[in-house]
Amino acid sequence: MKLAFTLSSLALATSFALSASESLQFKDVFDFKYAKSSQLSEQGNLLAFSATPYRGNSEGQVYTLNNKALLATIERGTSPVINKNEKWVAFTVKPDLLTRESASKDKKKKLKNDLSLVNSETGKVITFERVEDFVISNDGNWLAYRTEVKKKDEAKNDKKADKKAKEKDDKDAKLKADKKDKVYTLNIVNLANEQQHSIENVLTYAIAPSSTQLVVSQVSKEGDKNAISQIALPNFAMSSLFTEPGVVANKLVWHPTNDMLALSVGNYVNDDKRRREHSLYLWQSENNQLKQIETPIENWFIGKTANLKWSETGERLYFETRPMLSAKIEKKKYKAQNDLFDYDVIRDQKGLKVWHHKDAEIKPREIQQWNEKNKNRHYQAVFHLNSGKAVQLETEQVTDVRLHTEKQFLLGYSNKPHLHKIMYDGFFADYYAVDTKTGNSVKISENTRARPTLSPNGQFAAYFDKGQVQLKSLKNAKLNAITKGIRATFGDDQHDYPSEQPGYGFAGWSSDSNTLYVYDKYDIWAFDVNTQQGARLTHGYKSETRYRVKSLDKNKLSFDLNDTLLLSSFNLDNKQTGVAKLNLANNQLEQVLTGEARFDLVKKAKNADTLIYTRQSYHEFPDFWLSDTSLSTSTKLTNLNPQKENFAWASKPELVEYKGFDGEDLQGVLIKPAGYKKGDKVPVVIYFYRYMSQRMYDFPKMELNHRPNFPMFTSNGYAIFLPDIRFEIGHPGKSSTQTMINAAQKLIDMGVADKDKIGLQGHSWAGYQSAFMVTQTDMFKAVVSGAPVSNMTSAYSGIRLKSGLARQFQYETGQSRIGKDLFEGLDLYIENSPVFFADKVNTPIMIMFGDKDGAVPWQEGIQYYLALRRAGKDVIFLQYEGEPHHLKKFPNQVDFSIRMMEYFDHHLKGKPAPKWMQNGVPFEKE
Numbered sequence: 001m002k003l004a005f006t007l008s009s010l011a012l013a014t015s016f017a018l019s020a021s022e023s024l025q026f027k028d029v030f031d032f033k034y035a036k037s038s039q040l041s042e043q044g045n046l047l048a049f050s051a052t053p054y055r056g057n058s059e060g061q062v063y064t065l066n067n068k069a070l071l072a073t074i075e076r077g078t079s080p081v082i083n084k085n086e087k088w089v090a091f092t093v094k095p096d097l098l099t100r101e102s103a104s105k106d107k108k109k110k111l112k113n114d115l116s117l118v119n120s121e122t123g124k125v126i127t128f129e130r131v132e133d134f135v136i137s138n139d140g141n142w143l144a145y146r147t148e149v150k151k152k153d154e155a156k157n158d159k160k161a162d163k164k165a166k167e168k169d170d171k172d173a174k175l176k177a178d179k180k181d182k183v184y185t186l187n188i189v190n191l192a193n194e195q196q197h198s199i200e201n202v203l204t205y206a207i208a209p210s211s212t213q214l215v216v217s218q219v220s221k222e223g224d225k226n227a228i229s230q231i232a233l234p235n236f237a238m239s240s241l242f243t244e245p246g247v248v249a250n251k252l253v254w255h256p257t258n259d260m261l262a263l264s265v266g267n268y269v270n271d272d273k274r275r276r277e278h279s280l281y282l283w284q285s286e287n288n289q290l291k292q293i294e295t296p297i298e299n300w301f302i303g304k305t306a307n308l309k310w311s312e313t314g315e316r317l318y319f320e321t322r323p324m325l326s327a328k329i330e331k332k333k334y335k336a337q338n339d340l341f342d343y344d345v346i347r348d349q350k351g352l353k354v355w356h357h358k359d360a361e362i363k364p365r366e367i368q369q370w371n372e373k374n375k376n377r378h379y380q381a382v383f384h385l386n387s388g389k390a391v392q393l394e395t396e397q398v399t400d401v402r403l404h405t406e407k408q409f410l411l412g413y414s415n416k417p418h419l420h421k422i423m424y425d426g427f428f429a430d431y432y433a434v435d436t437k438t439g440n441s442v443k444i445s446e447n448t449r450a451r452p453t454l455s456p457n458g459q460f461a462a463y464f465d466k467g468q469v470q471l472k473s474l475k476n477a478k479l480n481a482i483t484k485g486i487r488a489t490f491g492d493d494q495h496d497y498p499s500e501q502p503g504y505g506f507a508g509w510s511s512d513s514n515t516l517y518v519y520d521k522y523d524i525w526a527f528d529v530n531t532q533q534g535a536r537l538t539h540g541y542k543s544e545t546r547y548r549v550k551s552l553d554k555n556k557l558s559f560d561l562n563d564t565l566l567l568s569s570f571n572l573d574n575k576q577t578g579v580a581k582l583n584l585a586n587n588q589l590e591q592v593l594t595g596e597a598r599f600d601l602v603k604k605a606k607n608a609d610t611l612i613y614t615r616q617s618y619h620e621f622p623d624f625w626l627s628d629t630s631l632s633t634s635t636k637l638t639n640l641n642p643q644k645e646n647f648a649w650a651s652k653p654e655l656v657e658y659k660g661f662d663g664e665d666l667q668g669v670l671i672k673p674a675g676y677k678k679g680d681k682v683p684v685v686i687y688f689y690r691y692m693s694q695r696m697y698d699f700p701k702m703e704l705n706h707r708p709n710f711p712m713f714t715s716n717g718y719a720i721f722l723p724d725i726r727f728e729i730g731h732p733g734k735s736s737t738q739t740m741i742n743a744a745q746k747l748i749d750m751g752v753a754d755k756d757k758i759g760l761q762g763h764s765w766a767g768y769q770s771a772f773m774v775t776q777t778d779m780f781k782a783v784v785s786g787a788p789v790s791n792m793t794s795a796y797s798g799i800r801l802k803s804g805l806a807r808q809f810q811y812e813t814g815q816s817r818i819g820k821d822l823f824e825g826l827d828l829y830i831e832n833s834p835v836f837f838a839d840k841v842n843t844p845i846m847i848m849f850g851d852k853d854g855a856v857p858w859q860e861g862i863q864y865y866l867a868l869r870r871a872g873k874d875v876i877f878l879q880y881e882g883e884p885h886h887l888k889k890f891p892n893q894v895d896f897s898i899r900m901m902e903y904f905d906h907h908l909k910g911k912p913a914p915k916w917m918q919n920g921v922p923f924e925k926e
Contacts, residue, residue: 023674024647024715026898030055032702033640035624039089040603041082044610046120047624048080048089051640054703055890060091061638062118065610065626068635072118072125087140088191089118093127115145117191126194132184137211142233143191144207144214146184175223175246175268177203178304183219190234197236206252208259213285215241215261217249223268230285241283241290245269250278253308259285262308262317274376275325278302280383282317293383295321296392296439305376311405312555315385316436318405320378321392360419361804368804382436391439398432398441406555409458410434411451412441424808424821426499433458433474442474449499453506455513456558460529462516464503467491469518471529482516482532488541489521494691498729498812498819507549511558522546524567524582537587538580544573547580547589552604552611559584566601566629569594575655575669575696579613579631592631598622598697604629612637616699618653618671641702648674650714653696658746660726661738667693668723668743672752673714683757683908684719684747686740686780689766692722704897706763706786706848706886712901717909719752725769730825732817733772733832740769741779756781757908761900763787763848764856764885765815768834771864774845775837782907783845784900787856787885789816790864791836792829795857796822802854802884838867844874846903848896850883876903876917 060077077091134145379394412432468481507517522540616622728735747753763786
């Protein structure tokens with residue numbers, strides 16, 4: 001049965017918006033809730049999530065799916081966890097919003113969360129206070145959680161005494177724990193009778209799959225009583241695995257099905273945590289055997305931050321190693337009179353970073369990568385349980401693998417040979433096929449932006465290059481362009497960057513590795529790797545529908561020939577997003593969710609045919625729906641925002657067609673104000689970036705940030721327009737300006753837009769475009785430009801502070817689309833820089849920046865502001881203190897949203913300008 005949601009089925013939601021009379025206000029946005037951290041139980045009987053408002057306290061919700069009912073709600077419940085046998089749903093309960101917001105910085109750090117457990121059979125709730133972390137056993141009989149040793153009031157009374165004692169202990173202790181290794185009391189709770197057993201000074205702990213035991217690592221103040229111990233359940237008998245002074249287990253990871261524990265064991269006797277060697281052990285509880293796993297490469301070691309992870313089946317243990325580090329260099333210090341005049345001692349106190357033209361990376365990037373990746377970089381290895389062999393997968397040559405715990409062959413890559421080039425030409429890497437059984441690697445491609453796909457048997461790889469899909473045999477290195485001669489579009493025909501055209505990607509491989517599934521613009525193709533012949537499995541090109549596989553099983557390796565695949569179907573013409581099914585046995589395609597809406601598959605139960613999806617449109621919130629993979633029947637589960645029906649929302653969105661700068665057909669989404677009557681000419685705010693028409697059926701984000709809240713505007717008399725923009729390489733400013741003029745003129749010609757009441761709002765790349773457009777045209781009556789680049793000549797050799805990358809790649813081959821370096825294309829950099837044409841601006845403009853912007857230097861906004869100010873133009877600059885590229889602090893989000901509305905209200909509606917717009921706001925120091 002096909003579920004067709006057409007205009008008639010959505011008419012009810014639309015009628016609410018048209019008949020409601022209440023205009024949306026900023027305070028109303030606060031109340032809209034979204035489902036966060038959703039969890040579907042493995043057997044498909046429970047759904048849990050946190051219903052989180054934009055401003056307010058979250059509410060944990062648990063649904064029983066067999067009767068499709070809400071079982072329980074947990075006030076302030078967040079981050080749900082469902083235990084393996086579905087007996088309990090746990091929520092972390094945060095302090096209420098007022099407590100968090102009113103607490104001082106110091107007190108905020110001391111706030112603790114509670115833990116609430118919902119019994120899925122009875123709905124009964126058990127709550128535990130001040131919980132640091134927790135684990136529930138697979139059988140649901142046991143809870144282990146850590147909490148502070150002392151209660152808050154006791155800790156306050158003993159604060160001074162504790163401080164003095166700690167200072168003495170730290171001074172005298174020989175085996176101090178690392179500063180961030182915090183120990184707590186572990187409480188073990190029998191959930192049948194709620195009786196507890198406590199163990200002091202626990203750093204790490206883990207409950208076995210059998211639920212009959214757990215292992216803990218205890219750390220004492222002086223380190224002499226450190227121990228790693230096994231605790232039997234239910235009698236709490238304790239036996240030691242390791243008891244030497246200073247011993248510590250940083251990782252404890254049980255096998256997925258057996259009571260076999262992998263543990264990483266170190267010792268605080270080495271107080272240099274980066275160079276401290278850890279040993280990897282496997283402990284079999286059944287016979288109490290402890291086996292050490294040696295690192296595959298001699299003189300490599302396992303560090304503190306190394307991760308441990310079992311494969312789904314438990315046949316492999318993935319761990320991490322690293323090369324031995326050079327000895328720590330101790331800086332000389334002033335200790336004697338002569339040191340004050342010793343060059344070596346003096347120079348060791350310097351603050352210096354040397355930038356050299358031969359450096360692979362510029363210093364900010366080198367520092368960022370050191371802090372984020374390289375300081376504690378480890379390399380992936382694997383231990384095969386059956387063979388007892390450890391294999392190194394990542395090396396200093398193949399620095400990274402895309403880890404899939406169930407695959408034998410992994411895609412490896414490294415960008416090390418291309419670090420210098422990345423600074424100005426974008427991201428490149430060399431790619432390899434890595435065998436998890438042997439660690440051997442075979443090079444697939446090098447110096448490429450295109451990421452390959454690797455067959456399950458490791459014998460073939462495919463990637464897009466030179467306008468075609470290339471199939472490579474890794475046995476003989478033979479390369480074939482398998483899409484050559486096929487009348488289909490395999491390269492992205494919307495790619496308007498000065499770089500190589502990418503392909504549309506790959507759906508995957510057959511289990512026998514004989515078939516490669518490839519995407520073209522619309523369809524899925526199956527290519528036989530032996531004959532290299534291709535067959536089109538879908539026929540979306542006929543209706544301009546794009547089909548893509550939706551995988552809801554992260555452990556699925558490949559496709560069996562009798563699989564039925566779930567697909568997303570997106571119509572490029574009408575923008576409807578649906579769901580289809582493709583039977584690989586007979587290539588039969590069936591549309592199962594379709595209509596004037598957007599459908600998205602969310603989750604499938606691991607061990608059951610239970611499926612959760614959402615349906616949405618501009619007027620319908622994406623609530624959860626329950627079905628199975630047949631999608632023949634569905635039930636709506638949630639109704640998170642019933643208050644939406646109280647507001648005048650908007651008229652039904654419609655697609656508008658117009659021409660791009662070069663005559664290309666483009667589309668935009670026009671959302672007329674609530675209660676719009678044909679013939680009305682209304683103020684319009686145009687929000688844009690690049691392609692926007694795909695948002696035709698998106699429910700608008702109910703939040704306040706760097707962009708307009710669409711319903712806030714459409715509920716208060718504005719139309720919103722979301723146009724597609726295309727760019728000409730070398731001339732992004734002029735081409736986007738002409739496209740925008742064409743789009744705005746279409747609204748005027750339709751009789752919708754008042755030609756004297758059209759405003760622009762864009763952020764980042766669109767902030768640049770809007771800042772440039774007003775140097776070329778007076779068509780727009782007000783502009784709000786967020787984080788714009790205004791001077792490409794200065795920005796070109798600037799640094800993206802968050803990533804540490806030089807900005808040169810962005811201009812030569814990236815988003816700014818100049819296509820040349822500064823020296824070869826100086827005229828283009830000037831042509832596309834708004835600051836050089838500030839004297840031509842006649843449109844009021846408001847510029848917004850965070851002064852900690854890590855993507856665009858906020859000085860770019862200052863340059864444009866000063867140029868406009870010097871030219872006597874109407875300009876306002878909003879500097880939000882401590883903010884990054886997008887506003888993160890709630891007060892600033894609200895403030896900017898209000899000012900943006902006031903700005904457009906004045907310039908597009910003629911409302912009186914508030915004082916801050918008339919005269920600014922004087923600086924006053926508190």
